[in-house]
Amino acid sequence: MSETQAAIPLSQGAGYGVVIGLGALFALVMIGVTSIMRRRGNVENAEEFTVAKRSLGTGLTAAGVTSSWTWSTTLLSSATVAYEYGVAGSFFYAACNSTQIMIFSNLAIESKRKAPNARTFLEIIRVRYGTVAHLSFMFFSLASNILVVSSILIGGAAAINSLTGMNVYASLWLLPMSVTAYTLRGGLRATILTDYVHTAIILIIIFVFWFKVYATGDQIGSPAKMWDLLHDAAKRNDYPAPTKGGTYLTIRSLGALKFAILSILEYTGVVFLDNSFHQKGIAADPASAVPGYVLGGLAWYAMPFTLATTMGIAAIALENTPAFPTYPNRMSTTEISAGLTLPYAAQTIAGTGGAGAVLVLMFMSCTSAISSQLIGVSTVLSYDVYKTYIKPSATDAQILRAGHYCVVGFAIFMAAFGSMLHGVKIDLGFIYNMTGIFTGSALPALIATFFSTRQGPLAAVASIWTGFFSAVITWLTLAKRFSGTVNIASVGRTDPCLYGCIAGIGAAAVVTIAISIFHNARYTWDTLGAIRLTDVDGSDKDVAFEDPTYNPERLRKAAHIARAITVFLFLALFIVWPLSLYGTAYQFSEKFFTGWVIVSLLWAVFSFGSITIYPIIEERHRLLSWIKEFSTKPKVEETDSVDEVKVEPDDSERVPEDLTCGDIRTKPEVLSI
Incomplete structure (x- = not known):
């Protein structure tokens, strides 16, 4: 070596x-x-x-x-x-x-x-x-982002x-x-x-x-x-x-x-x-x-x-x-x-x-x-x-x-x-292996969010946190068992991270399936379809209707x-x-x-x-x-009238679109000769 x-x-x-x-x-x-x-x-x-x-x-x-x-x-x-x-x-x-x-x-x-x-x-x-549930999933989403950027920065640096x-x-x-x-x-x-x-x-x-x-x-x-x-x-x-x-x-x-x-x-x-x-x-x-x-x-x-x-x-x-x-x-x-x-x-x-x-x-x-x-x-x-x-x-x-x-x-x-x-002294290998402890437990509930009508708030929240704590306990316990101690080297090894990730996903899946069986939410997707965008002028907009x-x-x-x-x-x-x-x-x-x-x-x-x-x-x-x-210069356009010339305003004179009202747009200036 x-x-x-x-x-x-x-x-x-x-x-x-x-x-x-x-x-x-x-x-x-x-x-x-x-x-x-x-x-x-x-x-x-x-x-x-x-x-x-x-x-x-x-x-x-x-x-x-x-x-x-x-x-x-x-x-x-x-x-x-x-x-x-x-x-x-x-x-x-x-x-x-x-x-x-x-x-x-x-x-x-x-x-x-x-x-x-x-x-x-x-x-x-x-x-x-x-x-x-919103705050719970947000925690794990941002934790995932932080771990991703950490591995990118530490490895690259x-x-x-x-x-x-x-x-x-x-x-x-x-x-x-x-x-x-x-x-x-x-x-x-x-x-x-x-x-x-x-x-x-x-x-x-x-x-x-x-x-x-x-x-x-x-x-x-x-x-x-x-x-x-x-x-x-x-x-x-x-x-x-x-x-x-x-x-x-x-x-x-x-x-x-x-x-x-x-x-x-x-x-x-x-x-x-x-x-x-x-x-x-x-x-x-x-x-x-x-x-x-x-x-x-x-x-x-x-x-x-x-x-x-x-x-x-x-x-x-x-x-x-x-x-x-x-x-x-x-x-x-x-x-x-x-x-x-x-x-x-x-x-x-x-x-x-x-x-x-x-x-x-x-x-x-x-x-x-x-x-x-x-x-x-x-x-x-x-x-x-x-x-x-x-x-x-x-x-x-x-x-x-x-x-x-x-x-x-x-x-x-x-x-x-x-x-x-x-x-x-946390390095790339450590972050790569342990990321699943923070990401695996959210998978079952997140997938069910898009595909199941049975999962309700209780099942989603209970599964993600039960899975997370199961992952952490399994991860640290096996790190101690395999290496005899809990330190950066032992918890960063592949085996405890793998089994901890599996435990987190498995526990979360069992919890959400069990609760959903006995407590069917019977979700109909209507509230998701009712989400609307807001235009710059504050009015509601539905892209599914317009497109x-x-x-x-x-x-x-x-x-x-x-x-x-x-x-x-x-x-x-x-x-x-x-x-x-x-x-x-x-x-x-x-x-x-x-x-x-x-x-x-x-x-x-x-x-x-x-x-x-x-x-x-x-x-x-x-x-x-x-x-x-990009290669064409603005041109002066002649109108049919010999008394008027229409000049397009340059970008510095144009009113930004988000400052216009409704369909009103800046009109060309008309200069008399």
Whole structure:
């Protein structure tokens, strides 16, 4: 194991330059995008800021979902589990963490069907169950957001520190601040547009790494050479992998399977409780909700699968070479838990260029995910706290202002909270494993909220708290039993976290089912359908009535399609494909491994086409009109009368739409000659 600190390949100036410089660049881009949208009549109000006026197409929905789910945690921990388990790690990581997004398409379409005017999923909870349930679910939703941003910041800051020597506390503060700068300006729609660029850059870097490892690099250069090196590594390290036979070339690994089960349970809870995912479902137009989430889930699969199949196992193969940062030692447990496999592998195959690429990856993945969290949390705080409990009579402008304050406030809170966690030596591995303790217990009641008429307020509240306390008790008890003590190391291990998460979900499910059987609420969905939006002038608005795409029969068919697709993809990606390889304990041959590596590349190509090229094709008419309008100067229009010239006022003279009354708009000025 590594006993000395690895050399730092880049200067601190590079770290500060990327974090501050790219943050400023994207803030300027956001200002430009927002200005273009305003020139086209797009008005910044609370509805636009939080849910983009519910008009996102399939491509941008998929891109936004993929970006939201591509955390720095995703990139770092996927490479880490591949380093620990070999091909089993990358495979199970992708399989167990992509299905949640596709499953979520069911909740997205049910929200469209039953509460088309809702702004957050917590509003649905409040209307159906009342204040106690609303506050209970809000606690777990915000806890999920806090844990997510903590893992993103801590993992990203540790990686940036290993690459540049940049102070960890500086990263923890500057990363959320740079995101805040452009999130405030653009809201959800413009943030998704910027995140689209982030995701495209991440995929391009993944392509560069793949070709460097498997095609052009002189250290490996081909899948066949990698296969040989993995065999040599297993022999050299005395077959250390926790897999069948200690090899890195099999899916048969009980440890990897436990990791997969823990991930799918706890991160299904994260997705379902995270308002930012509900927001994108609300923001999508009805025809795009299901295909957007399914396409996003399939596209996201390539992020961990291709990257970890490339960089995670490259770290195994090249760890004994002088180019590896910890040579001649292996990586230490601390370095592995901090998620440093990816930056070390990048340095090994590409030197300072590889380190720079990972630095950009960290910035892109941190900022794209944090921006979604900032918008999601600010929407909850502005609507579910400020509008509901503090100032029910708040106007649209006041809600928008509250949302801006909440973006800034949550960014500052997370920077301080992340600094506290780093100070007490909480790392990425600990947060990743224990997240399910806070997210699992809410799953049964939340799912029943959208699909069951029997569950009432008592069942919902009792199940979520019973499940939570069951999870905590099981978690701490087993940590004590397995390790003999309760400390950060023991409670962060996979086994107590897994069994605690299962206990929480199981207890919550038993409670809500039992109460619902004996106390049938007979809910009719009427109160959810009665939710209304409020226009800028204070009048009620029903999008389901005004928008013909909210056709009940069409949405019912979409719900059935979502369920069928979800079942098929879950069985294919998480049951049939992985467990067939697990059950047979198949040892990858050279030809099979070569095909496996090529599939990882093809999946990344599919991902790039789905979330980078397809959105451009889908939005081509709008983009062309933007380009045309941006490049065209205002013209003076001549009227039929020789005595009058009609002059369009410039933006500084135009009355903002939210200050107009009814259908009154600013009219062109008429100047007499």
